[in-house]
Amino acid sequence: MFTMTPLERWVEAAAGMTRPDRVVWCDGSEAEHHRLIEGMLADGTLLPMNEQTNPNSYLHRSDPNDVARTEHLTFICSRTRAEAGPNNNWMAPAEAKERVGKLFEGSMRGRTMYVIPYLMGAPGSLHTKVGVEVTDSPYVVANMRIMTKMGQVALDQLGGSEEFSPGLHSMGDLSPDRRYILHFPEERLVWSIGSGYGGNALLGKKCLSLRLASWMAREEGWLAEHMMILGLEDPSGAVTYMAGAFPSACGKTNLAMLVSPLADQGYRVWTVGDDICWMRIGADGRLWAVNPENGFFGVAPGTSAHTNPNAMATLASNSIFTNVGLTPDGQPWWEGIDPEHKTPPAGTLDWQGHAWQPGDGVVAHPNSRFTSPAQQCPSISPHWQDPQGVPISAIMFGGRRARVAPLVYQALDWEHGVFVGASMASETTAAATGQVGMTRRDPMAMLPFCGYNMADYWGHWLAMGQRAPNPPAIFHVNWFRKDDAGNFLWPGYGENVRVLRWMLDRVRGTGGARETAIGLVPTPEALDLAGLDLPERIVAELLRVEPADWKHDWQHLGRFLEQFGDRLPPAIRAQYAALGQRLGATSSGAVEAV
Numbered sequence: 001m002f003t004m005t006p007l008e009r010w011v012e013a014a015a016g017m018t019r020p021d022r023v024v025w026c027d028g029s030e031a032e033h034h035r036l037i038e039g040m041l042a043d044g045t046l047l048p049m050n051e052q053t054n055p056n057s058y059l060h061r062s063d064p065n066d067v068a069r070t071e072h073l074t075f076i077c078s079r080t081r082a083e084a085g086p087n088n089n090w091m092a093p094a095e096a097k098e099r100v101g102k103l104f105e106g107s108m109r110g111r112t113m114y115v116i117p118y119l120m121g122a123p124g125s126l127h128t129k130v131g132v133e134v135t136d137s138p139y140v141v142a143n144m145r146i147m148t149k150m151g152q153v154a155l156d157q158l159g160g161s162e163e164f165s166p167g168l169h170s171m172g173d174l175s176p177d178r179r180y181i182l183h184f185p186e187e188r189l190v191w192s193i194g195s196g197y198g199g200n201a202l203l204g205k206k207c208l209s210l211r212l213a214s215w216m217a218r219e220e221g222w223l224a225e226h227m228m229i230l231g232l233e234d235p236s237g238a239v240t241y242m243a244g245a246f247p248s249a250c251g252k253t254n255l256a257m258l259v260s261p262l263a264d265q266g267y268r269v270w271t272v273g274d275d276i277c278w279m280r281i282g283a284d285g286r287l288w289a290v291n292p293e294n295g296f297f298g299v300a301p302g303t304s305a306h307t308n309p310n311a312m313a314t315l316a317s318n319s320i321f322t323n324v325g326l327t328p329d330g331q332p333w334w335e336g337i338d339p340e341h342k343t344p345p346a347g348t349l350d351w352q353g354h355a356w357q358p359g360d361g362v363v364a365h366p367n368s369r370f371t372s373p374a375q376q377c378p379s380i381s382p383h384w385q386d387p388q389g390v391p392i393s394a395i396m397f398g399g400r401r402a403r404v405a406p407l408v409y410q411a412l413d414w415e416h417g418v419f420v421g422a423s424m425a426s427e428t429t430a431a432a433t434g435q436v437g438m439t440r441r442d443p444m445a446m447l448p449f450c451g452y453n454m455a456d457y458w459g460h461w462l463a464m465g466q467r468a469p470n471p472p473a474i475f476h477v478n479w480f481r482k483d484d485a486g487n488f489l490w491p492g493y494g495e496n497v498r499v500l501r502w503m504l505d506r507v508r509g510t511g512g513a514r515e516t517a518i519g520l521v522p523t524p525e526a527l528d529l530a531g532l533d534l535p536e537r538i539v540a541e542l543l544r545v546e547p548a549d550w551k552h553d554w555q556h557l558g559r560f561l562e563q564f565g566d567r568l569p570p571a572i573r574a575q576y577a578a579l580g581q582r583l584g585a586t587s588s589g590a591v592e593a594v
């Protein structure tokens with residue numbers, strides 16, 4: 001007798017609620033892809049690009065109301081509010097299903113429902129998770145085909161099992177008033193309605209691989225992090241892997257694809273991933289990391305042959321561009337794409353399709369993106385899909401800090417490193433809606449992505465350090481320090497390899513450092529700055545630790561940590577107090593509460 005698999009039952013229930021005209025199961029094949037693209041070209045969802053310069057690439061313009069992740073409309077629907085923590089919006093699961101279920105009722109009438117089985121990770125790897133997204137957006141299908149391993153490969157891995165994470169997505173009417181991105185971590189379930197953009201709609205990325213995965217990782221004893229992963233090759237040919245957490249649009253992709261000015265000395269960078277990193281403790285006691293994604297969903301503005309030649313080569317074909325400008329000969333255009341030309345060629349259309357004139361606003365939306373296959377990246381590591389992952393020797397935490405943080409410092413040990421990650425802060429960017437340039441605390445760059453109470457998350461990080469006999473060294477970096485006139489002090493981009501080199505020296509037990517109140521800062525001689533022409537005064541400024549600024553930051557941090565109350569792990573509390581003591585900071589109301 002015919003019995004339905006758990007997946008078939010779930011899909012049937014989803015269709016029963018949303019009432020699509022047809023249901024299409026995606027197999028991930030070329031033929032299916034072509035049919036979808038043809039359909040989207042015909043109805044204007046996609047525009048063709050220049051087949052000579054950008055083969056097999058398309059432009060999509062999203063609704064102008066739907067251009068970035070919407071954190072205020074994103075919820076964790078765990079059974080209790082305390083489980084979600086002050087770092088998340090929370091809705092009770094029953095209330096969420098009742099309220100948002102009404103919006104899904106019939107939301108796919110007149111549309112096709114696509115069923116996308118996908119893998120996050122390499123087929124057969126212990127790290128890999130199976131997801132299934134149903135969506136009424138063919139644009140989402142085309143993006144998921146680049147960003148994940150989609151179709152038959154995922155069905156093969158799933159078999160008849162119920163080990164998959166279901167995600168229900170509908171464009172709804174795209175009104176922000178009826179937009180919800182809901183996560184039900186106990187059911188491994190996502191419901192997203194009212195947005196077709198990026199992390200709101202490509203449910204394998206932020207929703208499954210970070211919010212739900214962070215929850216699963218705590219239960220299963222691993223880490224799901226918002227980190228790029230790179231391999232630094234040294235002159236002996238050995239490759240040392242490093243992971244780095246930075247908030248959205250702070251240069252993770254550029255760092256992961258860095259072109260090394262020290263290549264003639266034998267230092268070069270291999271790309272493993274640019275956004276997500278899953279780490280497990282290996283038999284050797286080290287953390288082993290995989291990038292579960294299959295492509296890059298990179299921020300376009302600022303990307304150029306100068307800032308990131310590997311990204312430019314990656315996006316040169318088989319790519320989807322969202323909300324960039326379009327030149328008259330069908331090429332993508334964004335601010336910074338051509339450092340020689342600040343304005344686009346005459347006749348360029350802006351991201352909304354209007355003819356752009358000098359004096360108009362931006363050509364590309366500041367959060368415009370390219371979606372490109374990872375294997376097209378010239379610097380992709382030969383090990384980027386190794387099922388066991390790559391061993392991580394160093395973890396970096398970083399953000400945009402115009403003033404307070406030096407170029408780089410090392411944490412004293414794992415526990416201090418977890419505190420350094422918990423203290424992260426950054427000036428906000430266009431990756432999420434809201435004001436740009438405000439300093440916000442963003443621990444481990446996970447504030448928008450941690451699927452549970454962050455106090456428990458720090459507790460989990462601390463426990464992982466106790467279980468891993470050989471944990472990575474932890475560093476904090478800041479490429480964005482400015483002088484009083486507002487100029488960046490550090491050239492950044494490829495030159496960041498000089499900081500990676502110092503980290504490598506430290507991992508190997510060499511590399512000069514001096515101990516400061518916040519951690520170990522390089523001595524100026526310990527950084528290889530040859531050929532950079534940086535005046536000594538600037539180097540000193542880059543490495544300066546200013547107690548007055550840090551005292552101020554410490555108080556700001558205290559007010560942030562205070563929200564977590566009794567749930568804050570004692571080790572974080574102790575690290576906070578110890579930092580205050582080293583800074584000679586006087587206690588405040590906030591501090592007492594911590």
Ligand code: OXD
Pocket residue numbers: 069198199247248249275297431432
């Ligand atoms: C992203 C983000 O899209 O962090 O990667 O916003």
Ligand code: MN
Pocket residue numbers: 226247248275
């Ligand atoms: Mn990201």
